[in-house]
Amino acid sequence: MITGNPSVKNLQQSVSEPRRTTMANSILAAQAVSATGMPLNGSATVTQLPVSLGARSAVVMERKVAHHVPRRSEAPMFVDVARTVLPVEFQGKEVILEAHAYEDESVSYQAMALVHRQEGDKSEAPLVRVHSGCVTGDIFHSLRCDCYQQLQKALERVTTSAHGIIIYLPHHEGRGIGLVNKIKAYAEQDRGLDTVDANLSIGAPVDARDYELAAKILKDLGSTEVRLMTNNPLKVDALRDLGITVVEQVPHVVSPSRFNQRYLATKRERMAHKL
Numbered sequence: 001m002i003t004g005n006p007s008v009k010n011l012q013q014s015v016s017e018p019r020r021t022t023m024a025n026s027i028l029a030a031q032a033v034s035a036t037g038m039p040l041n042g043s044a045t046v047t048q049l050p051v052s053l054g055a056r057s058a059v060v061m062e063r064k065v066a067h068h069v070p071r072r073s074e075a076p077m078f079v080d081v082a083r084t085v086l087p088v089e090f091q092g093k094e095v096i097l098e099a100h101a102y103e104d105e106s107v108s109y110q111a112m113a114l115v116h117r118q119e120g121d122k123s124e125a126p127l128v129r130v131h132s133g134c135v136t137g138d139i140f141h142s143l144r145c146d147c148y149q150q151l152q153k154a155l156e157r158v159t160t161s162a163h164g165i166i167i168y169l170p171h172h173e174g175r176g177i178g179l180v181n182k183i184k185a186y187a188e189q190d191r192g193l194d195t196v197d198a199n200l201s202i203g204a205p206v207d208a209r210d211y212e213l214a215a216k217i218l219k220d221l222g223s224t225e226v227r228l229m230t231n232n233p234l235k236v237d238a239l240r241d242l243g244i245t246v247v248e249q250v251p252h253v254v255s256p257s258r259f260n261q262r263y264l265a266t267k268r269e270r271m272a273h274k275l
């Protein structure tokens, strides 16, 4: 845990010295910022933007992102931060999102926040999805869980809202037990156990996720009041305990497949999810 505000010198070193490939520094544009959100002196601030956007529009968008970055009076602390614009294709349309990458504690604790904000939006509480990373679901569209469908639904809602945020947490893989343990637990489920007992049978916690990084990111984005898309009341409680005001829990239910019916039933019956 970082308990002190890293000095600018340390931050500059962290930017200038070679580092392992991380989400924070492999992002298309690496604009180093200090813990207060201001660009660091002498750090690389050249933003490489997609050529197809054109230099002029790219500069305009970069300025918009810079304009939207809140200047915090009470600065959350991260080891490293990077911001850029990220054009994505979604449902046949190009959507321009703000991309904020964060590193907390170590390279194992990184997260991406994608922000959609309409020009001039003044809404206080954005629509927010705090999404746990799932290699099998998010990337390969596994039908054993509902992660892919939930991520797609979140993208649809966020990109059509005036102000929406997706916080993607890769280290939440397998409800925080990691990829290998998740696949071990799947194998236990193949023997007949449900998702709760499968975790316990391999000596893993049922849910090892914490939301401290997500809460810090929301504070960094200036969004301490949110409308949270989730079916999980524990996620609402966790964020509230970390100082985030959840003004509304927005149900985020997707259609079950024949492969995940039991998984969803277990989440409803044994993990208090509102499904």
Ligand SMILES: [Zn+2]
Residues within 6 Å of the ligand: 134, 136, 137, 138, 145, 146, 147, 148
């Ligand atoms: Zn999943």
